Amino acid sequence: MTITATMVKELRERSGAGMMECKKALTENGGNIDAAIEWLRKQGLAKADKKAGRVAAEGRIVAAQGSGKAVLVEVNCETDFVAKDASFLKFADAVAAVALASGAADVDALKAAAYPAGGSVEEAAKALIATIGENIQVRRMARVQCDGVVSSYVHGGRIGVLVALKGGSDELAKGIAMHVAAMNPTYVTPEQVPAEIVAKEKEIALAQMTDKDRQKPAEIQEKMIQGKLRKVFAEMSLTGQAYVLDTANTVADVLKKAGAEVVSVARLAVGEGIEKKEEDFAAEVMKQAGLA
Numbered sequence: 631m632t633i634t635a636t637m638v639k640e641l642r643e644r645s646g647a648g649m650m651e652c653k654k655a656l657t658e659n660g661g662n663i664d665a666a667i668e669w670l671r672k673q674g675l676a677k678a679d680k681k682a683g684r685v686a687a688e689g690r691i692v693a694a695q696g697s698g699k700a701v702l703v704e705v706n707c708e709t710d711f712v713a714k715d716a717s718f719l720k721f722a723d724a725v726a727a728v729a730l731a732s733g734a735a736d737v738d739a740l741k742a743a744a745y746p747a748g749g750s751v752e753e754a755a756k757a758l759i760a761t762i763g764e765n766i767q768v769r770r771m772a773r774v775q776c777d778g779v780v781s782s783y784v785h786g787g788r789i790g791v792l793v794a795l796k797g798g799s800d801e802l803a804k805g806i807a808m809h810v811a812a813m814n815p816t817y818v819t820p821e822q823v824p825a826e827i828v829a830k831e832k833e834i835a836l837a838q839m840t841d842k843d844r845q846k847p848a849e850i851q852e853k854m855i856q857g858k859l860r861k862v863f864a865e866m867s868l869t870g871q872a873y874v875l876d877t878a879n880t881v882a883d884v885l886k887k888a889g890a891e892v893v894s895v896a897r898l899a900v901g902e903g904i905e906k907k908e909e910d911f912a913a914e915v916m917k918q919a920g921l922a
Contacts, residue, residue, distance in 0.1 A: 631660055651670065688710050692790070703768065725754075815871060
């Protein structure tokens with residue numbers, strides 16, 4: 631049977647697969663478009679398994695929020711180009727909605743949750759691989775939930791933050807979330823800094839003391855060290871940092887004025903912790919062209 635351009639066009643519109651894949655699918659299935667779609671789906675699942683090991687360090691952070699709860703989800707792909715693709719963005723938003731509605735506590739539960747178009751989230755990701763041709767991974771999620779104020783903030787699709795407050799307002803929670811996105815504090819309060827970090831920073835402060843400082847009484851040296859440590863731990867912690875929307879005050883000052891307290895904070899950034907492979911694109915092109 632002759633495979634016409636019109637048939638290929640219809641299959642592309644219905645499946646989202648590439649032109650050559652659509653032509654091959656129609657050829658393999660005698661021009662039957664429904665059979666070709668099923669064939670493409672089966673091929674896609676096989677491709678998904680092959681591509682699962684490829685590095686996916688690009689992507690998007692998406693958020694979904696409801697009454698007293700909010701979630702962040704990191705969905706990864708291989709290239710920034712695909713991270714802006716409409717199908718990828720639609721999938722990422724749908725996964726965030728599933729994460730919120732399903733109550734999934736971790737990413738494994740999220741992958742197993744039902745996807746709106748049918749099957750599980752993980753199966754939907756594999757189907758998307760068949761369309762897009764890149765490794766797609768639902769990598770991480772975070773959830774906050776409380777009886778107080780909950781807010782989410784996503785900056786450019788690359789950084790997402792959730793904040794839950796006891797007391798305060800939606801405006802304050804959003805401002806705190808923006809602060810966390812910008813400053814990335816390691817801890818919420820200085821008191822949360824682990825003992826081993828405290829010991830290490832004290833060791834560093836001692837090593838930095840001048841000979842003149844070492845001549846001072848022990849109690850004076852201790853006060854100097856404690857002063858340095860307070861400054862270091864303030865810079866590490868959310869409440870100790872100068873508030874980005876009002877740098878004359880610390881976050882602790884702003885919270886106190888509002889009668890609010892931070893219950894929980896979560897922050898995700900695209901690709902953090904993933905070792906990215908350095909690509910030599912010139913060499914890759916030469917290889918593809920058979921010149922290397």
